[in-house]
Amino acid sequence: MSLISVKDLTVSRGGMPVLEGLEFSVSSGEVLVLRGPNGSGKTTLLRTLAGLQPPYAGVVSVDPDTVAYAAHADGVKATLSVAENLAFWAGVYGGQEIAEALLHFNLDALRDRPAGNLSAGQKRRLGLARLMVTGRPVWVLDEPTVSLDAASVALFASAVKAHVAAGGAAVIATHIDLGFEERVFDVGPYKARMDVVRDDFDEAFL
Template sequence: MLELNDVAVARGGITVLEGVSFHLAAGNALILRGENGIGKTTLLRAIAGLQPTVNGTIQAPEESIAFASHADGIKAQLTVRENLEFWAEVYGNASSDVDAAIQAMNLMELTDRPAAQMSAGQKRRLGLGRLLVTARLIWVLDEPTVSLDRASVALFSDVVRAHLAGGGAALIATHIDLGIEAETLDLTPFKAKADVTADTFDGDYW
């Protein structure tokens, strides 16, 4: 469903990861690990099509990826329901069951509340609820549990399990245990080597 071959990505013009290769099949989840700054977000953005790669190929069915990053991607002036309806339309899925997404993310009592009046955790649940109205098979998630309490993390884990059981796939960068069955890929071996050939000092000084 998602395949990377010898992928290299850069941040600020500097290559941070290189040689990344993996295959993610339908019904499976893959957890990305690695130290802060190693390039997890950069790699996920490239997979989502938000920035180019330096090298390699990324293959996935057309319009199959939904990306959720640190930003919640919600409009403060719209209600919970209006936000989900907006995203369903953006993804060309106007027939999406918004009520099902509201229930899955435990937003029933907040349906008509403007997002501006919600707590950080509530906004995060709404932001993740976007995934359920996209009809996209591959979820690419960057630290999805930020601002969530323990109960909400468990709720989201249930949502991911249901997505996988329905034939979807999930690629998740996270430092916590989501309690879902998944393989783990440590990005440390793919950290780009420093360019030792670069002239980093003025030789005439010596």
């Protein structure tokens, strides 16, 4: 079952198209890895898939209520404990249990520590643990392994494996090998022609 479908999509940054003519779909049980040099438009594409900005042209077919998005910011509240952060997000997304996420990302021993006192890697693990409490089938992830050591990267990879094995899907922009079966989509060939500009486009962020 297709969870994301993209047809003749153009995405833009600052009102200027950066990628055009994109066509792909992502099905249940599948991981799509985006590749391309820094500045090539991967983040802009992910934000468009997540509904944070509208397409410049073309169609993105995905139910916004199925998407959980994680970008460079960890999205943690410094004054709340690790467990309170996860409980907050679980409440926002519908009350998923937090125990499994704490254990999976090796955070249980830190459950009562204020998030502001965590290391960069611990904050990243907490940010990624949020994915597990959303209950949402589509994970859209922008460089999720930043600040993670090798052991923590392995924890993240196993979480993605379990997610897709349960029928979920993931779209991930990353430069590293996560060690699981994936389909690679290189955005390089879709670099937009700079002479294509629509005067009527309003790039309002949602």
